[in-house]
Amino acid sequence: MNCKRIICLLHCCFLLSIPAIAQQVGTVSGTVLAADHSPVIGARVELFKQDSVVGVIAAGEDGGFSFTKLSFGAYKLRVGAMGMAGYQSETLLVSADYPEVKVPAIVLKNDAKELKAVNITGKKDYVENKIDRTIVNVNSLASNTGANALEVLQKSPGVSVDGNDNILFKGKGGVLVLIDDKPTYLSATDLAAYLRSLPASALERIELMDNPPAQYDAAGAAGVINIRTKKTRNAGLNGNAAVSIGQSFYPQANESVNLNYRVNKINLFTSLSYGYNQAYRKLELTRDYFDKQGVPLSYINQTLYFRPKNNNGNVKAGLDYYLSPQSTLGVVYTGTYSSSKDHSPVYSNLFNGARELDSVIVADNVNNRKFSNNGFNLNYSHRFDSTGKQLNVDLDYVRYSADADQSFNNDFYSADKTYNRSEKTIANLPAAINIYTVKADYTHPFRNNAKLDAGIKSSYVSTDNAANYFNIVNNTPVVNYDITNRFLYKENINAGYLNFNKSFRRIELQLGLRAENANIEGNQQGNKERPDSTFNIHYTSLFPSAYVSYKLDTVGKNTLILSYGRRIGRPYYQDLNPFVLLSDKYTYSSGNPFLRPQFVNNFKLAFNHGSTYSFAVIYTHLKDYQSEVVQQNGNIFINSRDNIGTVDYLGFATSLSLKPANWWSVYIYADVFNNSFKGMLYTEKLDISAVAASVDFSNQFVLGKGWSADFGGYYSTKRTNSQFTVDPLVQLNAGVQKKIWKDKGVLKLSARDLFHLYENNGAIGHMPNARGTFHNIYNSEVVTLGLSYNFGKSSDGGSKRKSGSSEAEQERIRN
Incomplete structure (x- = not known):
């Protein structure tokens, strides 16, 4: 009885205390x-x-x-x-x-x-170092005027672009490129075309992450590059407009406008850009063929000219509706449209083993291509209280479609230029990809400087690619069943993550874990001469990440940062497609349905002295490394991709930010690294180790009365990647700008590749009975005049911009 009374008394006391507690x-x-x-x-x-x-x-x-x-x-x-x-x-x-x-x-x-x-020193530093990323502020360099996003990327620390438009980060391929946290769903070729159409005037900053936190998809073996576009966020009508014209081998132009209108509970925004250019590229190829004893059998040299006329348009439009001070509902449309027309002559000289001219082939190749990328995003954000508890939900649908019409006209001549015969092949290459994603992220701050992030994501992808080839016989198209094909692909990836952040007096800790489950199905449909083939893949993987930052002094001027992350590099969708594509008479490309994902473990130890100096040691181990490979089939080179084994990467990177005078700022980034490749390449053992290095630098000058200028460039030494050796690359850039119209307008003049030094040359080896070289000359020397104007209020607060739930799927579309 006494026990019951005590319980009753405690219960009454608790009830009486509720109002006080409340x-x-x-x-x-x-x-x-x-x-x-x-x-x-x-x-x-x-x-x-x-x-x-x-x-x-x-x-x-x-x-x-x-x-x-x-x-x-x-x-x-x-x-x-x-x-x-x-x-x-x-x-x-x-x-x-x-x-x-x-x-x-x-x-x-x-x-x-x-x-x-602010007028004197308000310009942001060109490069900023954070615990998990490096930030490049695009507008800090006048030489970025008239440039496009791809050219800006090439000038970013540790970033390079190879001759096939693959973006490399600190010497490693397989980087995931995002636009406002959202992937582009494009192949390397189409991504490069898209970035060329995106003017630098539309960019705010670039975030470089070699070891991204768990919030980001695990895809991207070399890390993540996130390109942030400009956003205007104030009440009323605000925005900016930019136009530039440039001259290289051929003229080029870019225009963009960014508008935002906010009133009461509604925020409307749109950005439009259009670019036109006619590119120029001269490609010289040589190929040596020999028998097993090394005796020369034949030799081919080719000269190819590419002059594609490109028209590119981008649009982003959306609406934010503020349901309450804590909740926002938004919808965003993103579209990319591109067309390219290229008439490319190819001159091929065929020699015998004694290097005597045997025959000549003159080709007239036409490639007309267009693609579109349409994305729709519905998003909801709710802030629970002022402490930062927040929920974000995204639903996305993206449709990618492309269509290419090609013709290959080959005229054959004897060594004495006597006409022998002609061959003609035409092709139609349609492609369609549908991507559906749903994603939810929750942030929960705790007291004492701690925070937990958690999220889930599910994506479903279906692709449909066809290659329809016809040989023209007596002016009649005849189906070429050897290379005509249709490939269907389905993929479902389900993921969840936790990321915990805690700050102590001198230590900042961030721990993350991401789990991803993948279910894949591929089907190559047969024809009259080729049977059907299918494959199914299922796997579940864990991707931990960790960062520890330690302040070596009480003010945090000197810090040590240790980080680790595990990532995955999934194949591009088309890389799993086994059908053959023609480039010219002696160059084909083919997918590989047996291509496996590559897994990466990244380790990094960095020392930062404020924003002045940094030094890092980086080690990366790649398993089942996906490499571009070239296989010989008679006189034909077939480009494909394969898992060649393991790669061990050991690198050292350093950066230095100086201010020799109040009007002069200098930034220097340098790295040196060793790549060691071990595995099997076809039937041969591959064991290669090579050292390479690169340097990026920029000088910024504040000249007074609204004038400023910059001068910079980059240099990289010879590099080796499995079968390929690439010669050194160098480029110098300069720019000058003047603020006008009460600082609302900026007039800029820039020059890229000042002395036309940039060429992409190299060699192809490690084939049993052949070797080759390549020599690329581009229209990289460009002089550009640009004008930009900002209108409305300028501030950094206000509305959000949702980009969507897609984090990796768009990045895996390849031609």
């Missing part, structure tokens, strides 16, 4: 205004308790802010906005007597001294 929370709210009493949208509002940050929010469209669910105690506010004097409140007491503290309107005054400082 009242142990309060709010702090207010409004931030400018000197003219207009709201300061996006002002940064920080709430402190005993010198610890409780929460940080941005002022809303009416300048208002509110911190909720606060425990009783003493607080202070700190408010700031660009170009305005900062504000710090007196102590604010949240108690049972005053649970709701309404702060009088906070008026921020213009700070002339601060504004002056």
Whole structure:
């Protein structure tokens, strides 16, 4: 009985205490205004308790802010906005007597001294180092005027582009390229075309991550490159427009406009860009053929000219609807449209083993191609309270379609130029890819500087590619069943992740784990001469990641960062397609249905001295390395991809940021690394080890009265990648700009590849009875004049931009 009474008494005490407990929370709210009493949208509002940050929010469209669910105690506010004097409140007491503290309107005054400082030093550093990424601020270099996104990438630290438009990061292929956190769903060729159509004036920054956190898809063996586009985020109509014209071998032009209109609960935004160029490329190839004893059998040299006329358009449009101060519903459409027309003559000289001319082939190849990429995104975001608890949900559908019409006309001549015969082949190559993704991410901050991120994602991909080849016989198309094909592919990937972040006095810790389950089915449909073939693949993998940052001093000037991550490199969708594509009479390409994913373990130890100096040691081990390979079949070279074995990468990277004078800033990045390839290449053992290095540098000059300039470039030594050896690459760039129209406009003149030094040359080896060389000459020497103009208010606060749930699927589409 006594026990029951005690329990009853405790129960009553608990019930009586509920009102008191419920009242142990309060709010702090207010409004931030400018000197003219207009709201300061996006002002940064920080709430402190005993010198610890409780929460940080941005002022809303009416300048208002509110911190909720606060425990009783003493607080202070700190408010700031660009170009305005900062504000710090007196102590604010949240108690049972005053649970709701309404702060009088906070008026921020213009700070002339601060504004002056911003005009002089407000430009962001060209490169910034963070715990898990390196940030490149695109607009810091005037020489980026008139450039496109691919050219800007080539100037970024550790990034290079090979002769086949593959993007390499710190000497490694297989990097995942995102646009605003969303992949492009494009092959290497189409991705390069898209990036060439995206003007630098539309870019904000580039994030380079060789060891990305668990929030990102595990795809991308070499890491992740995230390209952030510009966003205008203020009330009313805001935006920017840019136009540039350039001259190389042929003229080129780019135009872009970025608009944002925000009123009440609705935010509308759109960005449009269009680019035209006629590229130029001269490719010289040589091929030596010999028997098993090394006796020369034949020799071929070829000269190919490419002059494609490219038209590219990009559009992004969307709407954000603010359901409440905590919830936003958005919809985004992203479209890419491209067409290319190329008339490429090919001259082939065939020699016997004694290097005596045997015959000549003159080819007239035509390749007309167009593709479109249409993406639709529905997103929802909810912020639960001022502490940062947030849920984001994305639904995406993307449709990629392409169509190419090709013709190969070959005229055969004897050594004395006597006409012998002609061959003609035509082809139609349609392709369609549908991608569906759903994704949810949740962020949960804890007290004492800790945070947990969790999320799930599921994607479904279906592809349909066809290659229809016809030989023209007596002016009649006859199906070539040897290479005519249709390939169907389906893929479902389900993933979930956890990522925990905790800051201590001198240590910052970030731990992540991602799990992915893949289910794949491929079907090569047969024809009259070839049977059907199918394959099925199922696997589940774990991808841990970890970062530990340690401050070597109390102010955090010197830090050590140790990181680890496991990643996967999945094949491009078309790389699994076994059918053959023609490039010319002696060059084919083919997929490999047995191509396996490659798995990567990355380790990195870095030392940072503020933003001035950094040094890193990097080790990477790749298993089942996917390499581009060339196989000999008679006189024909067949390009494909295969798992050749393992690669061990050991590299050292360093960066230095100097300011020799108030008007002069210097940034230098350099790396040196050794790649060791071990495995089997066809029937031969492959054991190659090679050292390579690269240097990127930039100089920025602030000349006064709105004038600024920059000069920079990059150099890379000879590199080896399985069968391929690439000669050194070098390029120098310069630019000058002048601010006009009360600093709202910028006029820029830039020159890239000043001395026409950039060429992509090399050799192909490790074939049983052949070897080859290649020599590429591009229209990389370009002079560009550009004009940009910003209108409306400029600020960094305000609306969000959702890009969608897709993180890796778009990056795996290849021709």
